[in-house]
Amino acid sequence: MAQYDVVIIGGGPGGYNAAIRAGQLGLKVACIEGRGTLGGTCLNVGCIPSKAMLHASELYELANKDFAKMGIDGKVTVNLPVMLQQKADSVLALTKGIEFLLKKNKVDYIKGWGSIAGPGKVAVKAEDGTETVLDTLNIIIATGSEPTPLPGVDVDQKRIIDSTGALVIPEIPKSMVVIGAGIIGLELGSVWRRLGAEVTVVEYLDRITPGMDAETAKTFQRILTKQGVKFKLGTKVTGAKASKTGVALTLEPAAGGDAETLNADYVLVAIGRRPYTDGLGLETVGIVPDKRGFIANDHFKTSAPGVWVVGDATYGPMLAHKAEDDGVACIELIAGKAGHVNYDLVPSVVYTFPEVAWVGKNEEELKAAGIAYKSGKFPFTANSRAKVNHEGEGFVKVLADATTDQILGVHMIGPQVGEMIGEYCVAMEFSASSEDVARTSHPHPTRSEALRQAAMGVEGWTMQA
Numbered sequence: 001m002a003q004y005d006v007v008i009i010g011g012g013p014g015g016y017n018a019a020i021r022a023g024q025l026g027l028k029v030a031c032i033e034g035r036g037t038l039g040g041t042c043l044n045v046g047c048i049p050s051k052a053m054l055h056a057s058e059l060y061e062l063a064n065k066d067f068a069k070m071g072i073d074g075k076v077t078v079n080l081p082v083m084l085q086q087k088a089d090s091v092l093a094l095t096k097g098i099e100f101l102l103k104k105n106k107v108d109y110i111k112g113w114g115s116i117a118g119p120g121k122v123a124v125k126a127e128d129g130t131e132t133v134l135d136t137l138n139i140i141i142a143t144g145s146e147p148t149p150l151p152g153v154d155v156d157q158k159r160i161i162d163s164t165g166a167l168v169i170p171e172i173p174k175s176m177v178v179i180g181a182g183i184i185g186l187e188l189g190s191v192w193r194r195l196g197a198e199v200t201v202v203e204y205l206d207r208i209t210p211g212m213d214a215e216t217a218k219t220f221q222r223i224l225t226k227q228g229v230k231f232k233l234g235t236k237v238t239g240a241k242a243s244k245t246g247v248a249l250t251l252e253p254a255a256g257g258d259a260e261t262l263n264a265d266y267v268l269v270a271i272g273r274r275p276y277t278d279g280l281g282l283e284t285v286g287i288v289p290d291k292r293g294f295i296a297n298d299h300f301k302t303s304a305p306g307v308w309v310v311g312d313a314t315y316g317p318m319l320a321h322k323a324e325d326d327g328v329a330c331i332e333l334i335a336g337k338a339g340h341v342n343y344d345l346v347p348s349v350v351y352t353f354p355e356v357a358w359v360g361k362n363e364e365e366l367k368a369a370g371i372a373y374k375s376g377k378f379p380f381t382a383n384s385r386a387k388v389n390h391e392g393e394g395f396v397k398v399l400a401d402a403t404t405d406q407i408l409g410v411h412m413i414g415p416q417v418g419e420m421i422g423e424y425c426v427a428m429e430f431s432a433s434s435e436d437v438a439r440t441s442h443p444h445p446t447r448s449e450a451l452r453q454a455a456m457g458v459e460g461w462t463m464q465a
């Protein structure tokens with residue numbers, strides 16, 4: 001077999017974007033994927049199916065709770081098998097789409113599990129057990145991540161589930177305990193709460209969503225609580241006993257104190273994700289992952305010559321768009337171009353209702369770094385479009401350098417803010433000042449006017465009543 005320029009292990013956002021870019025740049029490239037479909041965690045069991053369930057359950061809740069306010073009467077009911085099927089159909093269509101894109105860009109898609117078999121060699125084990133060895137100039141590790149296990153709470157995907165199990169529960173649970181008030185826990189907890197489950201979130205820390213701007217996280221928790229989610233913060237889970245019909249969890253205060261038992265139909269373990277590098281043959285090229293399992297990189301280069309790493313398997317936010325950007329930049333560097341990713345401006349979005357979105361630094365980070373900043377804030381209650389749509393909760397907050405006015409961070413909670421954060425990503429990539437955004441025309445009446453009003457607020461000339 002002819003030598004490849006690049007062999008990519010893993011067909012998720014990091015791997016398939018690298019493969020497509022390599023094809024576009026005329027490199028001879030193969031992409032190896034073991035799960036049987038392309039798209040990785042994101043398309044198969046992550047971003048895409050979770051958003052399909054979030055969208056459907058949001059419409060259900062809107063129909064039953066908010067339509068009456070607008071003079072639309074009548075209750076709707078959930079047909080769970082159809083809801084799960086439309087999610088599965090979307091996933092299948094999108095994974096097939098990636099397969100088409102690989103073909104179109106002349107990428108060899110090789111089904112099987114890949115492992116490094118020494119410098120310039122990748123072994124592929126197919127489903128039928130046959131093994132082939134590929135010769136290549138470069139290897140990219142794009143093997144992604146898996147859920148972090150919680151000792152004493154063993155996932156059986158029946159009653160104790162992880163995010164993959166939470167996307168296919170065959171019934172609407174009466175009760176669910178979510179362990180971990182992070183993004184997965186709050187998105188998937190929201191799905192099942194909207195569909196009828198009583199949801200309790202148990203979190204070790206004394207706040208939700210670590211990493212999110214603290215004021216925004218507080219508002220987020222207040223809104224979720226109003227929607228019916230119960231929180232037990234500063235609490236640790238010490239054990240779980242699953243039966244055929246449910247789970248008994250034992251909890252105690254993180255700081256120590258009396259234990260209690262919490263019973264639920266289902267328990268979702270969502271305490272983070274860790275790199276997936278099992279059986280990858282890293283030892284054959286001398287790569288030693290760090291204590292948490294991450295493979296270190298310098299501009300995607302690992303410690304082994306000709307071996308590169310992108311996406312969740314290495315450092316940076318564990319997000320699909322970051323993995324995509326890594327994949328493209330890595331290939332551009334391999335092709336002798338100037339690949340680059342600006343990790344300071346990778347946006348984050350939580351796709352609950354309302355959504356939460358942010359980019360850049362939060363107030364706590366600016367204070368810790370000793371950077372003087374000004375802040376402008378605008379509430380959606382004062383935004384005409386949000387108001388007429390009965391979606392008035394949340395705000396946009398812009399943080400700008402006190403001296404130069406350069407925008408340093410933007411934090412929003414409100415309806416569809418995930419669709420709006422991109423404006424600030426572009427502005428910040430171009431080192432915009434808050435005044436640049438404040439003086440830019442925005443269409444009326446749109447929620448996006450809140451972005452401009454918050455920027456105007458930095459200099460105190462917002463139009464808020």
Ligand code: FAD
Binds near residue numbers: 047112
């Ligand atoms: P992955 O997507 O994990 O892909 C790696 C692939 O490599 C997998 O398909 C795996 O089967 C394959 N593989 C592993 N080892 C081998 C091997 N030895 N041989 C062959 N193949 C192998 N991110 C967002 O940005 N937005 C979201 O809304 C979002 N929602 C999420 C929701 C959930 C429930 C979860 C779990 C994650 C979500 N994420 C989201 C995170 C996102 O899915 C990941 O950051 C992203 O998929 C990482 O891409 P990757 O290519 O590095 O790895």
Ligand code: NAI
Binds near residue numbers: 150179182204236317
């Ligand atoms: P996370 O890191 O976002 O949150 C985990 C939470 O669990 C934290 O609040 C942590 O303090 C808590 N925790 C840890 N150990 C605990 C314990 N023993 N008991 C109780 N709480 C404990 O991780 P999560 O939610 O699992 O998501 C993993 C990653 O997947 C995210 O960080 C994100 O990168 C990605 N993701 C992104 C989404 C998006 O972009 N919308 C959606 C879903 C996942």
